Amino acid sequence: MRLAVLAIALAGCGLNASGLDGSPGDAGGGDSCRAALSFDPPIPIAGPATTLRVASQVTDVPGVLEYHWQAWLDGAPIGFTPAQADGSQIVILASAPGVYRVDLDITGAAVPCSTVTASINVGAPGAHSAVMRLRVVPAASVAAPPLERLVEVDGGSNASLGIVALDRGTLATAQVVGQGGGAPAYVRFSPDGAPGAVVEAFADASGNLSARLRPEPHTVTIIPSAAGIAPRRIPGWSPASHQLAVDAGAAITGTVRDPANAAVAGAKVQLRLGRSATFDGVPSTLATTAADGSFTVRAVTGIAGDVVVEVTPAAASELPRLLATSTAPDLSAPLVIKYSLGRTSLAGTRILRQGSPVPGAKLMVVGALGAVGSVTPGTWATTGEARIAITADAAGKLPGALVPAAALSAVITVGAGDLAVAAFDATAGPPASLDAPAMQPFTTVALDPGGVVLGGAVLELAPTGALELAGVPGGHLVAGPSGTVTSALVAGGRYDLRFRDPGGRAAPLVVAARGAASVAASYHLPAAVTLTGTVLLDGMQPLAGAAVQLLCEACTGVERDRAISESSTDAAGRFALAAPDPGTM
């Protein structure tokens, strides 16, 4: 379905009312002039012979009326021809796609008529389309829940989204109630009609909270901060309900043992229940293994989806994090979690830069591992993540730290902002040395689809692989007037290059897994189309200072919250967003 906006404008009330897909607008107006505009055809496609007939309907207005028209395409004035002897209709040649807007001033009426404005989207022939999410979040000072809705973006043409109505919602007051009464908690409300329009709240020590919510059922996730109460997910919760009930849930017990079958004490154990491709699962309580390796967590069981056990041993154990996933676990019996992996000591490995030792170098040895153990009873698939911090001595030699006997990487910090990544294979024993090359400079240029430099374009450097595992923060670079970005990347590291143009001249571009040597001299950002609209609070009041974001519909995880394009509303509630152009056939 194409997105088309037919705006029926009201004279006399000072606001435009829009209907989507040609739905008629309300032509109110009280005692003042009542006038409306309509387009024919309602869903036009641009072409050499495409014409748009714009008709005015003026009712209950005595006088000899005169009609004064103006027309624009994407903000630039265009011509038109009268289509009625009295001037009440015009015809516009719609040879180019875009947002066509007409203004009509009516004179000669016995009552004053304000300017009537209406706009319509004229699509490009053979346009592809893409579905995206539009998120509007009012400023923190405005009491209203966020809005999220799907928008269909057509290729090859700018489009108006018309009026985006933000509802103040209802003020819901509720209490998180456990067995002993009110319980403090973090509470996340996800409306069923727009799951991304999340509202978060914190219940106080008595369990009380208030939040402004959309008047519809919500899926509520509660993570109590009081010990012994299991997190819970409540589907279909109504804001009219005042209680959020939690309890201790079921006790899930087990033990954690190392490769030598010795108890692993001090490890953190947590389960996630109901995990799916789009949902990270409801956590259990968090437990720490006792001296005998035993643990007890509490969780609400019986949630459809996978169960994940996460074991994070204490740093001193030098064991990797273990993640075990099961589609049908038996949680009634104690879980036996046993590490089984070979380990290698890095004792004596030297950290070098250009052949010279790096005294005091700090290493984070990381690696995404295969099976690092087993969980019984039941069938569990295990993986591991190694994150082992080691510091070299004054001679640049590593102490006797144990690392998994696997393909690993060392993220080496030589100094502040001076890092290197050295990959090594620990299956055949420790490497004699790890080289930490200097940061590697790079230069690239951001260009628009036509090759014009994009001064002010932003390049986000998102670490991947070893750097991501080590928690190295990304970088934020702004291109100079020539579109040039110059910086340095960690040698041996990989980054996703995320280009975007805050000026809306081009759409974002993500270039995956680049090292300094593989950064191209320039990148052409893809074409963009401009989406415009007006945010009204309660359908009436222009909402200024609201954040407006365009988000990926198909993405999951953190990418689902990363804005493709972002803007804010002006004093009249208007916004403009640059969306990736889906193109045309």
Place this chain on the structure above:
Amino acid sequence: MKLLAATVAVLGSGCFYFDPINQRPSIGIHQSSSDTVHRGDVVVLEARYNDPDGTGGTLRWAAFACTQVSDASGSICDGQQFFTGTDPTAALVVPLRRASGVPVEAVRVVLAASDDRGAAANPTQELVIPVSDASPTLELRKVSRHGYVAGIPIDLFGKYGDADDGPARVALAWQVFTPSTQPDYTLVDLAVPVDANDPAHVTAGKTLTPQGIGEWDVQVTATDPVGVASLQHLAITVAADRPPCLAQWQPSVPPAGATYPVTQRTLFQVPLVDDDLDVYPPAHGDPVLGTATFAWSILVPGAPARERLVGATGNALDFDPAAFSPGNIVELRVEAFDRSHPTTACDDSLPTCPVVSQPGCTQRLTWRLEIR
């Protein structure tokens, strides 16, 4: 007007009648408009008419443009009047120039009258009104799309004219009086389109960029060719660039004593920064407006101090709890800066950095996170 006269008639022997003698009316001129008259002004004069016989009469006004000395024609005044009238009140517009083209320096007004029986007022009345050069007119205004903030250009406009000399012959002088702290400033020309609909006026423009706060005074003097000047002042209160305010953020910041449970990779972001000059998201196409910048820092368990996340200067931070141990309490902090506030003025121990001058504004947010 009906004649009123007594008739004396001889009604008998030795007696006769005669008509009384018609007397002349007397007249005077009263200037009811301002005594000070400039070229182009309207002068209002009133005739004072009195006839002892009580009869009505006819007035005749005539006004002549004059100079103090003879012009090329050899006369002080033009021979042709520029105004005539018969009403008791005469409103005459003082011409700019005599017929010879020289500027008018005086107006000679002659008022004559006769009554309805033909008796003329004697003498006729004359009034010579000195005429001065017209002052230039001057109107000032100031425009700034970004408020009146130190370091930001302010467009100044002076619209001027001169009734007798024309705007083209008026000279405009600009003078800037700084606040007592004497901050620097620049004042450069600003091109202003000519208004074809108003040929009597010209608008000149300047762009003032004050580099300091306080009360600024711009004095503009319009002077015509004979040195008559009009002076106007434009007071401008210049304020300091205000600190940026974090206006919207995700996810929620927990209240004091509570923690935000991070169960998965989470994008911490500030989609909106409110500021007078450096906003977020960035404004486009305005050479004055800039973009707010950000700094992210983290305090992890066991660390001696909060650590700035080098390179994390965007409005969002991808936080992966897997880099920490479950149960850890981590503080994640974001601060917003602008061109005038590259740091915050708050102690590191404070979770927020309220801006005293702006209630509800904070330059800093701190999420207290529980790793799950």
